[in-house]
Amino acid sequence: MESFFVTRLSVKIMIKTFINTFFALLSVVICSPSGYAQTMAGFENFGLKPGEHLNNASPEKGFRSGSIELPNFYDTAFNFWSGWAVSADTDTSTPGFLNQYSSIAGEGALGTSTYCIGYIYDPIIVRLQPNAVGKPMIGMYVNNSTYTYLSVRDGDSFAKKFGGETGLDPDFLLLTIKKYSGGAMDDDSINIYLADYRFPQSKKDYILSDWTYVDLSKLGGVDSLELRMTSSDVGIFGMNTPAYVCIDQVSTDNLLSASSLDRRGLELVISPNPVSETLYIDVPVKGVCTISSMQGVQQWSRKLEVGHHQVEVTGWPKGMYVMTLNGGHTTKIIVE
The missing domain is CATH 2.60.120.1350 (Protein of unknown function DUF4465)
Known part of the structure; x- marks a missing residue:
């Protein structure tokens, strides 16, 4: 317990x-x-x-x-x-x-x-x-x-x-x-x-x-x-x-449904979520990945190749963030 x-x-x-x-x-x-x-x-x-x-x-x-x-x-x-x-x-x-x-x-x-x-x-x-x-x-x-x-x-x-x-x-x-x-x-x-x-x-x-x-x-x-x-x-x-x-x-x-699995190659894959130290990202297509606060303030931005990447979020203000890839693929991150 x-x-x-x-x-x-x-x-x-x-x-x-x-x-x-x-x-x-x-x-x-x-x-x-x-x-x-x-x-x-x-x-x-x-x-x-x-x-x-x-x-x-x-x-x-x-x-x-x-x-x-x-x-x-x-x-x-x-x-x-x-x-x-x-x-x-x-x-x-x-x-x-x-x-x-x-x-x-x-x-x-x-x-x-x-x-x-x-x-x-x-x-x-x-x-x-x-x-x-x-x-x-x-x-x-x-x-x-x-x-x-x-x-x-x-x-x-x-x-x-x-x-x-x-x-x-x-x-x-x-x-x-x-x-x-x-x-x-x-x-x-x-x-x-x-x-x-x-x-x-x-x-x-x-x-x-x-x-x-x-x-x-x-x-x-x-x-x-x-x-x-x-x-x-x-x-x-x-x-x-x-x-x-x-x-x-x-x-x-x-x-996931079969149709979702078919589309999965276009999704950002992140873990863990919520995160307090290291965020792991699987990027499906090369491009610019950004993480911004809910106020729209950019916290992090990088050009990334296809593959596995990590972001250190230690010390970031706690709360909700939005991650985008090439301005299209979007997901949310909780930093605690």
């Missing part, structure tokens, strides 16, 4: 419109020599405007983006939902249940507008589409909801303030991700502490407030993921802490 801490990725608000358009219109396939492709679920395909959310997937019974489906149940008689909702809500300051659809970051990961929020009073599922079933998932970003964050920080009428009055109570809020493979749940799991007050020195206590990348590839091939939450604050009816989590930019490995 592993714990993941905060990785801050900041993108200026002034370029949000460009970023959202980029994610909505650019369908990026990052190919590998084995015949698989990486697909990103960013949820911009739902076309939500800032401040909007969608908690009813009927009649589909789930929200689809990229190669994943997020199950949703909506009861029209009681206006009750469970499972997953899609959101572009931006409220980071209003406490309580009426603000259950907002990310504490006020936006999606990597500066996008839209993300998904899961209600995990009971375990919920991330289901893979047929083209991705049995393949390893790459990773995703997670964060707290505003409702959860403010409840943990300040307490509310149902849940305690983490740390208690003295700040010394060893409280925690834990997200556990397990996999199903071949219809059976595997023992392997990944733990992400959304809040952790168990440190001997309380100054190290934290509540997650930035989008944090979680590497899912170590789970191996999966059919679906199960997400569950546990908290140190438990009552007679279960968890008192609001059981919400936000996810975004969920990347999967998919089997």
Whole structure:
């Protein structure tokens, strides 16, 4: 089991419109020599405007983006939902249940507008589409909801303030991700502490407030993921802490279709992605390769021959970049 801490990725608000358009219109396939492709679920395909959310997937019974489906149940008689909702809500300051659809970051990961929020009073599922079933998932970003964050920080009428009055109570809020493979749940799991007050020195206590990348590839091939939450604050009816989590930019490995394989010779092949040190590139045709920030600032440019190349990105500002070859072939890179 592993714990993941905060990785801050900041993108200026002034370029949000460009970023959202980029994610909505650019369908990026990052190919590998084995015949698989990486697909990103960013949820911009739902076309939500800032401040909007969608908690009813009927009649589909789930929200689809990229190669994943997020199950949703909506009861029209009681206006009750469970499972997953899609959101572009931006409220980071209003406490309580009426603000259950907002990310504490006020936006999606990597500066996008839209993300998904899961209600995990009971375990919920991330289901893979047929083209991705049995393949390893790459990773995703997670964060707290505003409702959860403010409840943990300040307490509310149902849940305690983490740390208690003295700040010394060893409280925690834990997200556990397990996999199903071949219809059976595997023992392997990944733990992400959304809040952790168990440190001997309380100054190290934290509540997650930035989008944090979680590497899912170590789970191996999966059919679906199960997400569950546990908290140190438990009552007679279960968890008192609001059981919400936000996810975004969920990347999967998919089997390429025959037509995609035929076109693969024209694709830029890169790995790893996200990258923090060395980026490896397979160039299909000679020409000028450039890497630019989302603001349009050129970070790197070279004339490259056909073949294998590498780029050192150590020290680059963290965030999203766009790679182009001869002004045509385009893919995205995440530097963390």
